[in-house]
Amino acid sequence: MVSSPHPSFFQAVAAVVRKDLTAEFRSRELLSAMLVFSLLVILIFNYALELELGVREKVAAGVLWATFAFAGTLGLNRSMSTEKDRGCLDGLLLAPVDRSAIFFGKAISNLVFMLIVEAIVLPLYALLYNEGRIFQPGFLAVVLLGSIGYIAVGTLLSAMSVQTRTRDVLLPILLFPVAIPVLLSAVKASTGFLTGAEMAEIWPPLNLLIVYDIIFTAVAFMVFDAVVEE
Amino acid sequence: MSSKPTLLKILDVTSLILLGAATYLALVYAPTERVMGDVQRVFYFHIGTAWVGLLGFVLAAVVGVAYLVSKDLKWDIIGVATIEISVVFFFITIMLGSIWARPTWNTWWNWDPRLTTAAITELVYVAYFMLRAGLEDPERRARFGAVYALLGGLSAPITFMAIRLFRSIHPVVIGTGQGETLPLSSDMKVAFFFALFAFTVIFIDLFWNRIRLGQLESKVEQLKLKVM
Numbered sequence: 540m541v542s543s544p545h546p547s548f549f550q551a552v553a554a555v556v557r558k559d560l561t562a563e564f565r566s567r568e569l570l571s572a573m574l575v576f577s578l579l580v581i582l583i584f585n586y587a588l589e590l591e592l593g594v595r596e597k598v599a600a601g602v603l604w605a606t607f608a609f610a611g612t613l614g615l616n617r618s619m620s621t622e623k624d625r626g627c628l629d630g631l632l633l634a635p636v637d638r639s640a641i642f643f644g645k646a647i648s649n650l651v652f653m654l655i656v657e658a659i660v661l662p663l664y665a666l667l668y669n670e671g672r673i674f675q676p677g678f679l680a681v682v683l684l685g686s687i688g689y690i691a692v693g694t695l696l697s698a699m700s701v702q703t704r705t706r707d708v709l710l711p712i713l714l715f716p717v718a719i720p721v722l723l724s725a726v727k728a729s730t731g732f733l734t735g736a737e738m739a740e741i742w743p744p745l746n747l748l749i750v751y752d753i754i755f756t757a758v759a760f761m762v763f764d765a766v767v768e769e
Numbered sequence: 770m771s772s773k774p775t776l777l778k779i780l781d782v783t784s785l786i787l788l789g790a791a792t793y794l795a796l797v798y799a800p801t802e803r804v805m806g807d808v809q810r811v812f813y814f815h816i817g818t819a820w821v822g823l824l825g826f827v828l829a830a831v832v833g834v835a836y837l838v839s840k841d842l843k844w845d846i847i848g849v850a851t852i853e854i855s856v857v858f859f860f861i862t863i864m865l866g867s868i869w870a871r872p873t874w875n876t877w878w879n880w881d882p883r884l885t886t887a888a889i890t891e892l893v894y895v896a897y898f899m900l901r902a903g904l905e906d907p908e909r910r911a912r913f914g915a916v917y918a919l920l921g922g923l924s925a926p927i928t929f930m931a932i933r934l935f936r937s938i939h940p941v942v943i944g945t946g947q948g949e950t951l952p953l954s955s956d957m958k959v960a961f962f963f964a965l966f967a968f969t970v971i972f973i974d975l976f977w978n979r980i981r982l983g984q985l986e987s988k989v990e991q992l993k994l995k996v997m
Contacts, residue, residue: 550808648803676862695920699916699917703913709900713899723932727935750927758920758923765915
């Protein structure tokens with residue numbers, strides 16, 4: 540593993556990511572929960588919205604993003620509460636590395652989990668509803684950008700919510716109102732790609748998504764220190 | 770125990786008088802709007818409370834940054850004070866807007882960007898209080914509150930832009946319903962600017978009182994700790 544006593548920023552980030560991924564691939568608790576949950580949500584939407592051919596085209600992106608958002612909070616909660624419960628977070632904070640390295644490490648591993656779930660759910664959705672347009676690069680880029688924004692804010696807020704009394708209940712309540720811009724613009728941009736809209740129509744939400752990602756990753760990075768300090 | 774400063778007492782009374790005067794101007798002095806009728810009188814307080822609400826939320830984000838930089842608990846007291854007042858005023862804004870919308874738009878609510886953003890913004894600050902309620906350590910509560918107030922203040926304008934993406938082809942009626950393109954007669958303007966002024970003074974008065982309350986609260990907490 541890391542041998543030098545003062546690892547560089549990137550080494551520290553990589554170490555946190557590696558730790559999370561190793562732990563997850565041994566237990567698979569988080570991923571399996573997120574996956575099963577996502578499929579259940581899609582199942583519920585299928586009947587709640589009666590996803591027939593005409594309806595489906597308009598709401599597909601909304602269904603997918605709502606699913607990712609719900610599954611995302613599940614994963615974020617779990618990923619941070621394991622740190623808190625077993626005192627791992629204190630251990631991480633004691634490490635002689637920049638605190639923001641811990642933030643990026645956690646955020647990247649959360650992002651990886653979310654992307655893995657999406658990488659399984661999207662093809663499944665395509666298969667179930669015969670929706671081949673999911674696999675265009677534009678749509679996948681929106682999925683990536685949306686996930687980045689959501690996870691950046693989510694990682695910060697989950698670090699806050701696990702330290703409260705109402706921990707698990709609190710995360711979605713804190714996260715959803717703040718993450719609405721990212722979800723709305725992601726839905727808008729993905730619907731654009733799925734319905735084959737002009738790029739001129741897709742650019743505004745896409746730009747907004749990029750702006751949100753930049754602002755909120757930067758802010759989360761700057762204030763993470765204040766959230767974990769003891 | 771310090772008693773209430775005289776200036777604050779004067780401000781309390783002034784606020785009450787201003788509120789009464791603003792009510793008179795809005796309900797009696799201002800002429801009845803030709804198309805919408807008397808219900809349009811809600812407009813003066815609608816904008817007045819909205820202005821104060823938004824002012825408080827912006828202030829809270831700035832104060833949040835001030836806390837994170839200085840770690841001085843006085844900023845936390847100020848931050849809570851402004852958000853608490855703003856949440857109430859913003860709620861009044863939404864209620865008044867709804868009352869106004871019912872006869873003019875023929876619905877209590879529609880998903881216009883402003884309305885939706887207002888609702889989401891209100892939810893952000895309700896979440897702010899839920900976050901604070903879950904924390905006992907005052908120092909941590911202050912830190913988390915500051916971070917969340919900052920995130921909320923940043924996300925509100927982006928939310929507005931995001932929602933507008935969905936409403937780009939919305940009828941123009943909605944856009945003009947909220948004030949700036951509403952043609953105002955000079956008497957209406959008097960009532961309007963007076964309401965803005967009155968609510969600003971009321972905000973300052975409540976703000977000051979709430980900060981005092983916050984200071985007394987933390988003093989009580991310290992005394993409790995000393996006894997134990």
